[in-house]
Amino acid sequence: MKISVVIPSYNEEGNVFPMLEKLIPILDKYDDYEVIFVDDGSSDNTLVKLKESNKNNKKVHYLSFSRNFGHQNALRAGLDYSTGDCVISMDGDLQHPPEMIPDLINKWKEGYDIVYTLREDDKNTSFFKKLTANLFYGLINSIANINIPKGAADFRLLDRSVVEVLKNIKENTLFLRGLISWLGYKQYGIKYTPHERFSGKTKYSLKKMLMFAVTGITSFSVK
Numbered sequence: 001m002k003i004s005v006v007i008p009s010y011n012e013e014g015n016v017f018p019m020l021e022k023l024i025p026i027l028d029k030y031d032d033y034e035v036i037f038v039d040d041g042s043s044d045n046t047l048v049k050l051k052e053s054n055k056n057n058k059k060v061h062y063l064s065f066s067r068n069f070g071h072q073n074a075l076r077a078g079l080d081y082s083t084g085d086c087v088i089s090m091d092g093d094l095q096h097p098p099e100m101i102p103d104l105i106n107k108w109k110e111g112y113d114i115v116y117t118l119r120e121d122d123k124n125t126s127f128f129k130k131l132t133a134n135l136f137y138g139l140i141n142s143i144a145n146i147n148i149p150k151g152a153a154d155f156r157l158l159d160r161s162v163v164e165v166l167k168n169i170k171e172n173t174l175f176l177r178g179l180i181s182w183l184g185y186k187q188y189g190i191k192y193t194p195h196e197r198f199s200g201k202t203k204y205s206l207k208k209m210l211m212f213a214v215t216g217i218t219s220f221s222v223k
Ligand code: UDP
Pocket: 007, 008, 009, 010, 011, 012, 040, 068, 069, 070, 071, 074, 090, 091, 092, 093, 095, 201, 202, 203, 204
């Protein structure tokens, strides 16, 4: 049984080593694993840190984009290159707690094909983030033909069979959380409270967030 972990990273030089320090002891408990970082055209030293990490541990791999293609495309590249029996995608800033990985894997072992996570707001969630998230999920669920649970992030486990299906879907503007909801399969949601970003600032500017929202809505709604 091999576990793949895919981590899109855009200017996350301060997070690569701390992330691996948490992740590796957890993954070492399983038969086999691979970590695939996707450097999304970083302009800082993320790639240098990734090369060093690969030297120290051959189970840590990286892909490097020629420019910034965005989080969703980085996720897709990671899925395309993954070889595990299941693939866990998570952010590279430690907001998605690595300690939850065993819970995701246990649910998969129980027979779920997709184990997704639901972000619960807490004191660390800004008023702006809460407001925009509420508006977005309210809007998309009312006018689109899918139901996306509020707080669903790109922190989830996919069985190999689901990854193979996703690889064959050639959408050129990706909205993965919509596609995942649309796909069906046996799904299970686990709630979690996000941690604070370990190092650096958010890479989702207001413009990127709006583009993402428009992609989601236009991908799944005729209206
Ligand atoms: N990310 C990326 N490309 C981008 C923007 C973000 O690969 O163009 C990565 C980023 O490095 C992080 C994850 O996607 O690992 C989520 O981004 P971020 O933490 O900035 O978003 P937030 O948590 O603030 O919504």
